[in-house]
Amino acid sequence: MDATEIGLWGVPLAILGGAIRVSTPFIFVSLGEAITERSGRINLGLEGTLVFGAMTAYAVAVMTNSPWIGLVAAAFAGLCFGLFHGWICKFPKVNDIAIGIALMLFGSGLAFFFGKPFIKPKAPNLPAIPFGRWSDIPQVQAALDVNVLFLIGAVLSVILWWAFRNTRAGLIVRVVGDSSDAARAMGLNPDTVRLLATGVGGALAGIGGAYLSLYYPGSWTERISSGQGLMAVALVIFARWNPLGCFAAALLFGGAGALGPALQSVGVTQGYYLFYAAPYILTLIIMIATSSPTRSLAGAPGELSITK
Amino acid sequence: MVDTVTSAGMPAVFGASGYPAALEWIARRAEAFVIPLVALVVGMALFSLFIALVGKSPILLYETMWRGGFGSWFSVQNSLSRAAPLLLAALCVALPARLGLVVIGGEGAIVLGGVAAAAIGVALNGAPCPIVILAMGVAGMAAGGIWIGAVGALRHYRAVNETISSLLMAYIAIALMNQLVEGPLRDPASLNKPSTQPLAQIYRIGNIPGMDVHWGLVVGVVACILSFVLIEKTRWGFAARIAGGNVRAAQVQGLAVGPLIVGFTALAGGFAGLAGMLEVAAVQGSANASLAAGYGYTGILVAFLARHNPLAIIPVAFLLGGIDASGGLIQRRLDLPDATVLVLQGLIFIVILFSETFYGRFKAFNPDLWKRPDLLGGTA
Numbered sequence: 001m002d003a004t005e006i007g008l009w010g011v012p013l014a015i016l017g018g019a020i021r022v023s024t025p026f027i028f029v030s031l032g033e034a035i036t037e038r039s040g041r042i043n044l045g046l047e048g049t050l051v052f053g054a055m056t057a058y059a060v061a062v063m064t065n066s067p068w069i070g071l072v073a074a075a076f077a078g079l080c081f082g083l084f085h086g087w088i089c090k091f092p093k094v095n096d097i098a099i100g101i102a103l104m105l106f107g108s109g110l111a112f113f114f115g116k117p118f119i120k121p122k123a124p125n126l127p128a129i130p131f132g133r134w135s136d137i138p139q140v141q142a143a144l145d146v147n148v149l150f151l152i153g154a155v156l157s158v159i160l161w162w163a164f165r166n167t168r169a170g171l172i173v174r175v176v177g178d179s180s181d182a183a184r185a186m187g188l189n190p191d192t193v194r195l196l197a198t199g200v201g202g203a204l205a206g207i208g209g210a211y212l213s214l215y216y217p218g219s220w221t222e223r224i225s226s227g228q229g230l231m232a233v234a235l236v237i238f239a240r241w242n243p244l245g246c247f248a249a250a251l252l253f254g255g256a257g258a259l260g261p262a263l264q265s266v267g268v269t270q271g272y273y274l275f276y277a278a279p280y281i282l283t284l285i286i287m288i289a290t291s292s293p294t295r296s297l298a299g300a301p302g303e304l305s306i307t308k
Numbered sequence: 309m310v311d312t313v314t315s316a317g318m319p320a321v322f323g324a325s326g327y328p329a330a331l332e333w334i335a336r337r338a339e340a341f342v343i344p345l346v347a348l349v350v351g352m353a354l355f356s357l358f359i360a361l362v363g364k365s366p367i368l369l370y371e372t373m374w375r376g377g378f379g380s381w382f383s384v385q386n387s388l389s390r391a392a393p394l395l396l397a398a399l400c401v402a403l404p405a406r407l408g409l410v411v412i413g414g415e416g417a418i419v420l421g422g423v424a425a426a427a428i429g430v431a432l433n434g435a436p437c438p439i440v441i442l443a444m445g446v447a448g449m450a451a452g453g454i455w456i457g458a459v460g461a462l463r464h465y466r467a468v469n470e471t472i473s474s475l476l477m478a479y480i481a482i483a484l485m486n487q488l489v490e491g492p493l494r495d496p497a498s499l500n501k502p503s504t505q506p507l508a509q510i511y512r513i514g515n516i517p518g519m520d521v522h523w524g525l526v527v528g529v530v531a532c533i534l535s536f537v538l539i540e541k542t543r544w545g546f547a548a549r550i551a552g553g554n555v556r557a558a559q560v561q562g563l564a565v566g567p568l569i570v571g572f573t574a575l576a577g578g579f580a581g582l583a584g585m586l587e588v589a590a591v592q593g594s595a596n597a598s599l600a601a602g603y604g605y606t607g608i609l610v611a612f613l614a615r616h617n618p619l620a621i622i623p624v625a626f627l628l629g630g631i632d633a634s635g636g637l638i639q640r641r642l643d644l645p646d647a648t649v650l651v652l653q654g655l656i657f658i659v660i661l662f663s664e665t666f667y668g669r670f671k672a673f674n675p676d677l678w679k680r681p682d683l684l685g686g687t688a
Contacts, residue, residue, distance in 0.1 A: 088658070101410075106654025109647050230476075231476070272487075280479040291466050
């Protein structure tokens with residue numbers, strides 16, 4: 001009972017802090033997936049990319065003693081996974097969802113394979129900015145320690161939201177996602193656009209993985225991700241493929257993910273495991289509430305296989 | 309990805325090509341064997357390359373894999389034991405797949421099936437043995453069936469993507485199991501590894517006579533054969549295949565697609581739940597975290613490798629059970645991490661999915677084109 005000083009106020013505070021801390025990987029994976037899905041493909045393999053990115057970032061950070069080089073390496077590894085998915089899915093009859101499942105297994109497998117020697121050593125962490133310095137209460141300070149990646153993610157979601165509407169690249173991705181035929185008529189090659197969109201999506205997921213191993217929880221273990229990559233995919237649907245919506249939804253999911261630890265910190269241990277399942281239950285409820293059998297989802301890319 | 313096999317079982321009477329009908333019959337079926345086998349070999353070759361790149365000998369690896377999984381009666385029995393739950397877990401993927409659904413949350417049904425079976429087994433302690441085992445099987449199937457059936461119902465009635473929802477449900481199921489096993493169902497005597505109370509010894513399922521393999525293998529094989537009959541020889545299976553090919557066409561035909569989807573997914577989940585029950589009754593003796601051993605995920609690979617054909621699942625499950633069984637030996641002899649097997653599985657999975665693109669591309673497999681090469685490629 002370390003939160004006795006501020007009593008039960010510790011719960012919402014811990015949820016707020018947790019939302020900021022836990023949401024960052026969701027932000028990056030869902031923004032990446034939003035780009036990929038807007039181009040008309042779905043990449044379920046981002047879960048594997050996230051785990052592999054976490055391992056790569058940690059291993060490189062241990063070896064170079066720089067978390068930033070680790071971050072770049074994770075983004076590059078994610079880019080490779082994304083490009084591979086984008087390349088293999090251009091062949092006729094190759095199913096993007098099934099390839100995603102395979103890459104989920106393959107990415108995790110590779111990460112565990114190469115990550116074995118890095119479970120023990122300690123890597124330098126990514127820096128955080130202490131926005132809570134004005135307060136004397138340690139819980140407030142802890143909650144407002146905001147990692148730079150969270151801020152980058154927030155800015156990135158605004159930029160992407162703007163770019164989808166106002167730039168040529170954004171328009172190209174949207175056209176390809178809505179109609180391959182229209183894109184071809186415009187002289188665009190849908191396969192190339194999707195290849196790049198999936199590549200960028202993978203790179204962002206890799207960065208999300210780097211956050212996991214280099215900041216929170218801040219170590220490399222084989223259980224570092226438990227479906228965050230997959231929940232992020234569901235979250236994109238909930239956010240209607242809108243980057244700003246992705247950011248808001250990620251915060252919501254982060255808060256749900258912080259519920260279990262927050263309650264535990266004030267001594268609530270009943271139903272501990274069920275509170276840990278809160279993000280999954282929330283995702284499921286949101287999916288049920290926002291799906292409809294009679295109308296297609298507003299804003300859904302026309303070429304996306306899951307909404308057809 | 310769903311293959312229509314409406315012509316199967318009916319030998320071509322008039323050969324469009326003029327070649328012997330028997331030759332045509334073989335050629336038409338050869339595609340389904342040759343392409344996956346070639347893909348398997350290519351996957352293994354790529355894995356050899358990977359192993360060579362990390363500085364180990366691929367030859368030693370495959371020799372070890374052979375010895376650990378298939379080389380002796382002892383290792384064969386070990387592989388068969390691992391194949392038993394894989395058969396049922398793969399059916400959990402294959403049956404919905406015939407309806408066009410990609411369900412990947414079999415792990416959740418296995419876990420809940422195991423917990424339900426253990427709870428019933430302990431509650432009925434003292435009752436006659438056949439009744440208890442039957443009740444455990446029914447409880448396991450019901451728990452798994454409700455879990456995956458719900459995924460199917462959500463898919464059909466609410467248009468919730470079944471791939472994502474089933475995996476989320478798997479995470480929820482594991483949390484539910486932890487909650488139950490740590491809380492209301494916990495055996496106070498299980499200290500380090502929270503478990504339900506152990507089943508009485510008389511309710512444990514034993515081995516097939518003469519083998520060190522439990523009866524679950526027989527259950528799994530029978531389930532695969534029954535599923536094959538269901539899909540290929542009954543009107544429900546026929547309706548499911550039509551719905552899997554084109555939902556709207558099935559609805560226009562007046563088929564009750566909703567009940568069909570819920571029924572098939574519930575049966576699929578029931579099989580996975582049965583796998584959980586068998587793990588409890590034949591292997592663990594109680595429900596605990598060991599139920600989430602990853603059979604549900606390996607089952608996905610088995611089903612895709614078998615192209616969702618229940619009969620093909622039987623050899624594929626044996627093959628992957630053997631690869632799984634050799635993992636420990638590979639780890640020790642080659643000093644490789646235990647994730648080596650995962651890498652191999654992932655590679656094979658990717659190559660198998662990639663091989664889908666080659667179906668219908670080879671003239672040799674399509675007697676209709678033997679005399680009309682100009683048609684080749686026009687149908688893809």
